[in-house]
Amino acid sequence: MTVPLLKIGAVLSTMAMVTNWMSQTLPSLVGLNGTSVASGGTSEKIVSALYPSSEEGWQIYSSAQDVDGKCVCTVVAPAQNMCNRDARSKQLRQLMEKVQNITQSMEVLDLRTYRDLQYVRNTESLMRTVDSRLKIASDNPRSLNPKSFQELKDKVTQLLPLLPVLEQYKADARMLGRLKEEVRNLSLVLMAIQEEMGAYDYEELRHRVLLLETRLHSCMQKLGCGKLTGVSNPITIRASGSRFGSWMTDTMIPSSDNRVWSMDGYLKGRRVLEYRTLGDFMKGQNFVQHLLPHPWAGTGHVVYNGSLYYNKYQSNIVIKYHFRSRSVLLQRSLPSAGYNNTFPYSWGGSSDIDLMADENGLWAVYTTIPNAGNIVISRLEPQSLEVLQTWDTGFPKRSAGEAFMICGTLYVTNSHLAGAKIYFAYYTNSSSYEYTDIPFHNQYSHISMLDYNPRERVLYTWNNGHQVLYNVTLFHVIKTSGD
Structure with a gap:
């Protein structure tokens, strides 16, 4: 058969x-020299000799x-x-x-x-x-x-x-x-x-x-895409900035590019810090500053193929900012999308429009008045920002703590505070949903940003002034002979 x-x-x-x-x-993908989690659930960062010196001439896979x-x-x-x-x-x-x-x-x-x-x-x-x-x-x-x-x-x-x-x-x-x-x-x-x-x-x-x-x-x-079945304990990378913000690496470019971007605050910010590696971000050194021509709203930003996609302050406009040229390549409004705290996540913070990326491309998660405040998922064309397809999940956005995409599936937490869990999943490939019960350890009790990076298969989180990573466990689709 x-x-x-x-x-x-x-x-x-x-x-x-x-x-x-x-x-x-993470060490072999984003430049982190080493991480470990101490007993008792306390996360800490360490730097170890996973990468020998250039004089030794060894490469660890x-x-x-x-x-x-x-x-x-x-x-x-x-x-x-x-x-x-x-x-x-x-x-x-x-x-x-x-x-x-x-x-x-x-x-x-x-x-x-x-x-x-x-x-x-x-x-x-x-x-x-x-x-x-x-x-x-x-x-x-x-x-x-x-x-x-x-x-x-x-x-x-x-x-x-x-x-x-x-x-x-x-x-x-x-x-x-x-x-x-x-x-x-x-x-x-x-x-x-x-x-x-x-x-x-x-x-x-x-x-x-x-x-x-x-x-x-x-x-x-041999492995295809996967369904989320578990999230690891948190790995704290750094404690910096205000209570709210976002940080990320590029979700698409080759793993040899280890740059990290940090955007402190959720309202009217314009300063983006670009660090050479994750190790530099941990130490707060070797960074350059980008001053955006238009301020941002919320924390739902994403770096995709060398460009920053973010929501322009007091609008439903999505801006594509190119880091190398330091210029805006494109800006386009999301039709009927709410903004300025009309339909935020439960924590507020002008988080009406959440941009994200996964294995299937670039996405926008938001809601509209015609959708009665329920979460809407739209897949975007990265070059033109045109909406390619839209799904109405039926899940009220104000009841969601945060959300992220993995392999075309939207996962939603039921709170941004301690005790949160991944509660809801919407599958765009079948336009169906299910309620889930995946534990999620919210160590610092207030998450204002949660995004998945398909290149590294980790979750990036800004948690009450702490920059935190989570490994994910995916259940894989295995292709058999004859497919």
């Missing part, structure tokens, strides 16, 4: 587990294990200028240390894979048990009444699509076994080199390490 798309209700596969963690690992115990594959590659026969002893010692890190990560990942497969096997057993009951009922229809028979049949129909996924998980486990064996072989080769210097070609060694990295990238590309 061919299944076009299988939506699995938990992130069980090794591919999903590895990729989800890697996409949440991702780290070993996060604070929640999620596993990752660590791939280490020597820089181009280090792949030579000079200073061989030092290179060998460093490479041996990195291979040991890879091996340790693989061992942890192997343990998690084993547990996942146990769960999958239990599901398979349950499915076959239910299928057996159905066969018995088919042979003896009197053993079940019509209603029970139909329910059992429907349950079996729902379980059958799991079979191709089981095969995919088993294939993942076999693939990881091969990777682990390759790393073990590489370790043995390096030990031999240590005994006989010069017996191995460094260029070939470099090729083998890079091959592991390529295969890991291949795993990542």
Whole structure:
């Protein structure tokens, strides 16, 4: 049986587990040298040696294990200028240390894979048990009444699509076994080199390490978009500015661009600070200032492909400001959109128009009088700011604390204060909604900005004068063969 798309209700596969963690690992994506969460739920920032100095010449693709115990594959590659026969002893010692890190990560990942497969096997057993009951009922229809028979049949129909996924998980486990064996072989080769210097070609060694990295990238590309199933504990990056504001990185440009933008306040502000990296933002150094020609309203700004999109003060006009040219490229009004605290989020702050971006592009979240104050979602054309399509969610905007888009789905919190949770989800791909119950730890008790960055798969938050990040857990859509 061919299944076009299988939506699995938990992130069980090794591919999903590895990729989800890697996409949440901020150091390799936005320049953060390291973050950790202390015991007791207290968030703090640290700077560690995830990135060795340029003199050492090593590049780290991702780290070993996060604070929640999620596993990752660590791939280490020597820089181009280090792949030579000079200073061989030092290179060998460093490479041996990195291979040991890879091996340790693989061992942890192997343990998690084993547990996942146990769960999958239990599901398979349950499915076959239910299928057996159905066969018995088919042979003896009197053993079940019509209603029970139909329910059992429907349950079996729902379980059958799991079979191709089981095969995919088993294939993942076999693939990881091969990777682990390759790393073990590489370790043995390096030990031999240590005994006989010069017996191995460094260029070939470099090729083998890079091959592991390529295969890991291949795993990542198998995964499609995902549905939000969880939000991590908060990671406090910095405490700066007033109670209200917004901060962000570009949601579209390559990860090599690590700039961070900060906009303090929610009303009549014009000053945008641009930091070179997240590390610079943490220290409050190495920044340039942009003075916008028109003041902003609210905190629903977004940086998309090198331009800032924001709501012009006392209007329903969206402005596109280009950072490199320091000029306004375009401004356009949102038809019938409320402004100036007509339809804000529950915290107020002229948050009538919330601009955001996700994997599907640029969005505006707002409301209108014809929509009776319910949240409206519009997908915008980034070049012209033309409204491409609009959805009426039916959810009252004044009852929402904040909102963000992931993979074409709008997620809404029920409060901006402590005790908030992600309460509502609207799916633009099906024009449907559901009420959710996803815990959301509001550490500083007053959120005035909450946005998702699809490039890094994290939530950016301005929380009572603190700039905070949240990792997200997505349940992935897995494409099977024949799609």
